[in-house]
Amino acid sequence: MTEHGRAGDEYDVVISGASLAGSAAAILLARRGARVALLERRSDPAAYKVLCTHAMTANAYPVLAELGLIPALEAAGAVRNDARWYTRWGWIEPKAGPAGPELPYAYNVRRSTLDPLIRAHAAQTPGVELLLGHQVTGLLREAGRTAGVRASTPGGEVELRARLVVGADGKDSAVARFAEVPVRHHENRRFGYLAYFRNLPLHGGIGQTWFLEPDMAYAFPNDDGVTVLAVLPDKKHLPAFREDLEGSFLAFVRALPEAPPVDSAERISKIIGTVDYPLHSRRPTAPGLALIGDAALTGDPLWGVGCGWALQSARWLAAAVGPAAAGRGDLDRSLAAYGREHRRRLRGHQFLAADYATARPFNPLERLMFSAAARDASMARHMHLFASRLIGPLRFLNPAAVARASAVNLRHRLGHG
Incomplete structure (x- = not known):
């Protein structure tokens, strides 16, 4: 682990953002022979994303397995994310068939546990140099393509040159902004608040999601006996929440069918959230540049897909560009393959999510x-x-x-x- 890059350093890949997508991409690219600089603007190696569903859908499991993180996650108390979903027709309760395999799963785990774990795993991977306290302030350009980054560091401004720059820096990606990658926004007609509780029993001890058409809520058990409880109402309810956040939050939860007994549980956090969280999507590649995770596509948080897509997009990128990033192939052709895979796998999901984010009832x-x-x-x-x-x-x-x-x-x- 390194805190200060040196001016003029050259790498095969520079990744901005050492959260899920960035750390996963660094590990997988380094395993394919690339020398990777993994930049994180925060100086604390234990930093983590606060506002999150804290859920990794089952599509993330193969990536977690490839990264070698399954034993560490289970040792840290990550909870397999079985779940049931309320609808006006009753509860949807998926169970394995009588003669079939168990249902696929991944994990619910707090980002305060997950982010430091995967970041430390990246820092220990040969070929990865974790550069804490490095914030991208601009891109280096040569012959119409991205050729590296400028970054502010505790020791001053540095330039890091690379064959490929990866933006893994979230929905407000500075890398995408500096590269002038167009972004398409989709309005989200819901807002969201969440809080953490201890000793909050849930039916069957598993996650619960409520489809109230158009309002939503979920309760997901996480590591260390903590349950994340979130509400995502239509924005018509926003004035009441602004007037009395705690009262409105608790009243919303109490009114849920088979409501978790929130009044007898211990709330261990503030109620946090956001009143405006649009969905957006960007073209995931440009010459010398790739976007992964929320930098490429930000989904609706009510579906809990962001962590899984962050890990999957890192894997798709590494599989497509690994050899070329290390200088053993055509990088532009490899980036085009990544872009096609990203669009093929996620465009349909995002189309449906953006339509449902209008807060309409079921079609x-x-x-x-x-x-x-x-x-x-x-x-x-x-x-x-x-x-x-x-x-x-x-x-x-x-x-x-x-x-x-x-x-x-x-x-x-x-x-x-």
């Missing part, structure tokens, strides 16, 4: 699928695969699944199920 197709999932075990498993982002919208809404959902609901109306 007819959603009503069909959610109601069937509340009534049928196989449809609940199908819903789980989609919610875990292990299948995309086209597979979720494939003709066979829609036909089965229709049959389930028909049997229900006829009184046979």
Whole structure:
């Protein structure tokens, strides 16, 4: 671990942001032979993201396994994220089939645990140089492409040159801004607040999500016996929350179906949140530059997909550009492959999320699928695969699944199920 880069240092890759996406990308690129400078603007190696769902959907598990983090996560108390979801048709409760494998999972774990863990893992990886207290202040340009960064450090301004610069610096990415990467915004008609509780029992001891159309809430058990409880109401409720945040938050929770007993639990944090969290997406590549995690695409926090997509996008980038980043291939062609993979895997998910962020009720197709999932075990498993982002919208809404959902609901109306 290093605190001060030297002016004129040259690397294969410079990554701005040593959180989930940046640390994962540093590890995976270094394993492929790249010399990586991993820049983190904060000087504290234990720094972490505060406002987060603290959930990694099951699509993150293969990345965590490749990184070698599963044993450390389980030793740190990360909770496998089984869950159930409330709808107006009843609870969707995915369970493994009688003869099938267990449901895929990843983990709920507080970022105060997760971020230092993955950052330390990156710092210990041969080929990665973790540079704390380094904030990108500009990009170096040569022949129309990004060729490195300028950064402020505790020791002054430095220039770090690299074949590839990676923006892993969040939804307000300075790297994307300096590169003038266009951004597309989607308004989010919900706002969100969360708090941490101890001794908050949940039905079945697993995560709960409430689809109240259009309001939302969730309660996720995390490490060290802490539960994250969040509410995401329509913005029409915002004046009441602004007038009395604590009273409105607690009243919202108490009114939930099968509400967790919040009044008998111990709240161990302030109520924190944001009143404006738009979704946005950027083109994930430019000459000499790639964006991963929230820098490339910021999803709606109500779905809890940000951590999983951060890890997946790091993996897609490393798989596409690893050899070229280390000087053994065509970098531009490799970046184009990463961009295609990113768009193919996430564009459909983001389209649906942006549409639902308008705070509308379920549309007819959603009503069909959610109601069937509340009534049928196989449809609940199908819903789980989609919610875990292990299948995309086209597979979720494939003709066979829609036909089965229709049959389930028909049997229900006829009184046979």
